[in-house]
Amino acid sequence: MKLSRRHFLTLTGGTLASLGFSRWSLAQVPERRVLVLLELQGGQDGLNTFIPDDPEYERLRPRLAIPRGQRLPISPHLGLHPALEPLLPAWHAGEMALVQGLGYPRPNRSHFRGIEIWDTGASGGEYLDSGWLARGLPASFRGGYLTDGIVLGHNPGPLSGAGCEPLVMQRLDTFLRRAQRFRELTARSRNPALAHLLAVESGLARARGDLARALAGVDLQEDAFPNSRIGRAMADAARLILAGNTAPVIKLSHGSFDTHSNQLGRHERLLRQLAQALAAFRRVLQAQGAWDRVLLMTYSEFGRRVAENGSAGTDHGQAATHFLLGGRVKGGLHGEHPSLRHLADGDLAYTTDFRRLYDSVLVGWFGVGGLYPRRQQPLLPVLRS
């Protein structure tokens, strides 16, 4: 069944809309895994989030350093920013993994190019026109879900190109309402442009119908989530996950983390909103028995300069620590924290190539092949088998 559907897809140019029939029937099969990608827009300051116990840190950040007594110690050498307190239960349950020093050679400090590199999984001088998940998850694999992926917010980057057709929406309910005007069309056309429009419209109508049906049985208390933008987005993500096999990947974003000035207050607020939303996400999915099929991963275009700047903020830097969350995550510290004494142009030098993490997710979580040569890049043991 899967084969013939995908066969048809290839024949018709690979749009979501061109699926011969509804993917609805798939919701009946056993529930599949979901990757929740969380983009921390603007360049998240990993250093003030996961804080190494090193006097160099206080010396380089006289105004920004989080005082030792306020950090939440999670290892002999590392403390969390106090705003991440809502995540402590996940950490203590061994469901939160920190991957330290993520980056790549020849780093780029432009927001635009930086996120393009993370989205496509390219190296510094390489330009790819499709996202890493669009390439990494084969069409036959994506066919096991109602959609190729769902983006709550902007930038379908990791899911764009390579025949991948994610749905992009601001809020789930708004999408369901707006897409209501679309109908599955029986009209056909010899005009290729019109045929494309007809196919996309039909696909949209079908996806809307499929999602609405799948969501109908979901029982979710919206007020279990904080009333922030990220809180509402995480609630939508939870609904989509509880609805069954709606998407292999759900992407959200939070920010802006581009804290060039007066960083402390803003960063604190962003981290608190994030941690509260994630704690609610975990509670709800655990209560409904779905937590084991969810893997959440954060990323950002770059980390920030180690030394603070003249306006109590930080400028664009290189490596940063990111985290994974989920029922099957192997909690703890992974990779090596970059040294504060051997900086690269004043930045943290990367210790783990971010594409190693990408392959670990593709292979370890989705069970598909990796995108990068394994020899130089052994997988990170971030998941429990």
Next chain:
Amino acid sequence: MKRNRSRTQQIRRLLLIWTVLLTGCAQALEVEEARHLLLRTGFGATPEEVEALLPLDRQSAVDRLLSGMRSQPVQPPPAGMDEAWPDRRTLRKLTQEERKALRRKRREQGMALKEWWYREMLVTPSPLTERMTLFWHGHFTSSLRKVRQPALMYDQNLLFRRHALGNFAELLHAVARDPAMILYLDNQTNRAGHPNENFARELLELFTLGEGNYREQDVREAARAFTGWKADRRQRRFRFVRRQHDSGMKHFLGHSGRFDGDDIIDILLQQPQTARHLVSRLWRQFIVTPPDAATLAELADDFRKDWELKPLVRKILLSDAFWARDNRGSDIKPPVVLIVGTLRLLQLEPQKLRLLVRVGRQLGQDLFDPPNVKGWPRGTEWIDSNSLLARQTFMARLLRGNRRMGLAAGPALSRLAIRYDLQTLSRMLLAEPPVNGPSRTSGSETVAALLRDLSWQLM
């Protein structure tokens, strides 16, 4: 009432026939042909504009379009363009607050610039100028996001307008000296001994030869020739910095010499491949199916003699391929054409153009900020589930009468409904018969249904 209408139409038809006879041309345009020409060379047209073309034959219709082209905008410059760019000393002395204020001001100027172009497209009597300016903006991409100085993007827009259908050789030489281009493709940091290949690569790959028609060594050598070609942000002009220029020997496409940037461009202009690449791009602007090899060769050989754009475009517009039935309605309207075309048809001029800028961005066309160096998407690339949803949401809102935009579509819709019967309107407006079939409503709602139809997305 109804009889009255058909009587007016009869009179009008008689008048048309009369004009046709007077001008003595046997092949007057059909409604479908007039609509097709105005859609592909502009933003579509009101029924009146379609009717105005009907007495003409293909050649006179095309010549009228080409001779009416403007090379200057109709409006004065947008606000803030004449403001001086602060020099480095002043910039360094700014406080954090002042810097923030400066960034905010620049953002506002950028927005004013985008609004300015929308207004220009809404009011211009020469839509082909706008379409060609948009074409060059997609061919010689630069973006406000990277250039950061709205005045330079404005200057570049004026450059594209001036040469819209002028001389390609002149345009190419001018683009290589254009400050926005120099900043966008990093030629600003292209110095002797420290070359930056960004501009040189795109010059070969996108602007002239096309991918696969040069070697990496040609890119490296061209980059050396453009060292020291810099932008002066304060003066808003080109600056040649001799001590940063590499005056050594270069080997480029089989030629050797102490080339500078102009020499490189002249060598590129000797390449038949440059002409073929440009003819293909321009052909695609008007005709969806690529030209056959013989047609391409013929057009390219002629084009290369003097690089004049207008005769080339004239030949393309008069080709059988342009008028072929299969070419009609076979393209997707770019977002800007959809937005501006709908507003022009309904003769609506929003007070807050900012909203149009935002809609354009949602639909995937943020003027002055193309997605990447390859420029705008084309044809069906414009349409995926998200953009189609955004397009139809925009149309629905607009036709409902959008209070936030200060727009009331109702009167224009009723006017159209009164003047024309449904069948005529459908032929004049839609490039394919309506997908939804004949509507069961009447009056202005019928017209609105045509514009909500998928066929309205075609051009």
